[in-house]
Amino acid sequence: MQECADCPIRHRAVCARCEPDELDRLDSIKYYRSFEAGQTVIWSGDAMDFVASVVSGIATLTQTMEDGRTQMVGLLLPSDFVGRPGRSRAAYDVVATTDIVMCCFRRKPFEDMMVRTPHIAQRLLEMTLDELDAAREWMLVLGRKTAREKIASLLAIIGRRDAALYLSGKAGPLTFDLPLTREAMADYLGLTLETVSRQVSALKKDGVIVLEGKRRVIVPDMNRLLEEAGDDSDGGMLS
Template sequence: MNHRPHPFKVNSDCSDCPIRHRAVCARCDADELEQLEAVKFYRTYAAGEVIVWAGDAMDFVASVVTGVATLTQTMEDGRRQVVGLLLASDFIGRPNRDRVAYDVTATTEVTLCCFRRKPFHEMMEGTPHLSQRLLEMTLDELDAAREWMLILGRKTAREKIASFLAILARRNAGAAGARPGVNMRFELPLTREAMSEYLGLTLETVSRQISGLKRDGVILLEGKRQIIVPDFDRLLGETGDDAESGVLA
């Protein structure tokens, strides 16, 4: 837990940052980047580590540089729901709130690019590039959250799993620059339990449905976590969506 290899070479230079053009800083010019660099620092968390607990103070906001994190809400009796999946370039925190509403947990090793909250907030006032981009990203997240509401409220267990895999496959292909189609392959960044918490299922049901999709040849497994999608359209056919939609892409 305390031994943390660094797959991302921590680098104070924004210009060759892997998320330079997708993160909250995407529209910033050289001047603005310089301002940001003054209040920025990197942090790395091990898989499974909690980044912040719901209700705790958080004195920074951050972009995910590498890895995957989740936002989770917990009920008093222990029922849990993942309400956000944070992938590379996603933003964590609210610039004008110092407390977080959800547990933030690293599900793989995660590297964050953190900005001290107060200076970041002040900078936003005078930097439309920053707040415009944040508004755009927030609207996209809202669309993604609404897509999930449909999945949670109306889809069957099998459709939920297929939808989740399709989103991962698509985002993965997008990041890798490959075009969606045949033999997409990616690693599940979540345990079965975390998947169940995301999809509003039990972990047994997740396991059964993955087995079912495998049995029917929709996916192939290599080990427990490597997924191969021989025919992406076939997978899409299992999601219950009509062909296009793809708000989450």
Template structure:
């Protein structure tokens, strides 16, 4: 999952770029940046607002500037599964796709930097830099999706919650890397969004969070703020092999 948020630090450093995201511009040449500049515009969405409906014609691709959004799919009877979590620097949309395949919804207030799709695709064909960067990002997302599949298919409710919290904690503490010391993290998701992410009901999410709290694995400060006294305790609850961190 870490892959969904590449390197926030470097992203911020990319000030010469009109888009301001490592997502797209990391290796861009000045003239390429100029062309991106010409086809970009910003849009902001309120929490709960749908950004794109599955089946919509795609007018743009975009890069998340701030906020949190989710890719979701639903079955005919309304059962819903989140299939992508979009955070700042993540890419939205697929070059070459006319019609959206998934719903995209803002979870918190979210700002996108959009690029008109047609000219963006035209540019892609001419600038290997950008398509190579997109390949890298797609492969990172694929890795994340596969970890997520293991979680959905084989983990218990308790392991799922522990995994989600450790994922969020890990990216909140990128560049810090101080294990074995208390960490406190904001959960950017409601209980319902967590249940959509984890393939559970929101009641089960609530119960398991309470259980982890009772067992001293996590502490709660309000509903949306978690304190982790010892990251190793939490990681021991995820069910993952211990060397998982080493492989990232």
């Protein structure tokens, strides 16, 4: 399908630190899979004989209770890793929210390779620590923020990520597309979709954001949005 050398996530995925020879070996055990928007990639509890990186598109990690209540526990963007070495069954549902392409490795060969290739294990550790930090920030959002602050937090997170990807300049209004439906946003934030809709409308009415259609968001003043999110004005950057 594609050479690792010109892979769009070459420098951010688990393989980021690999040397050319290591990359060759990975190359030989990788294969691509595509899923359409809305498809379930993996069901929680199912056998999972591979691990993978998201190459393009967006997927979600969700947990569901017997009575149908669901909570999103991860948002998978390009370069994010799916699956856990050493675990044979999926712990969460993985659903494609847009069309996606994943770069897969059969689990066993990947595990073997991890033992012999510290560069992979190192990178995976780093990525896992980042995800843990994100999960902890998210816990504050879920546990203590109001509905309005939750929405503002989510917009800030998505906006910041988009800015990191596409721009480096810091000034001017930020524009991006929401990759999530109102319902998915509700599952992310522990709200109902009605509340999400109301709070998005309220932020719009108050001029914190501008909407173009239902999905395109313009943020005239990022600091204002961060204030609404209840975050430190400087975003609390860590090194």
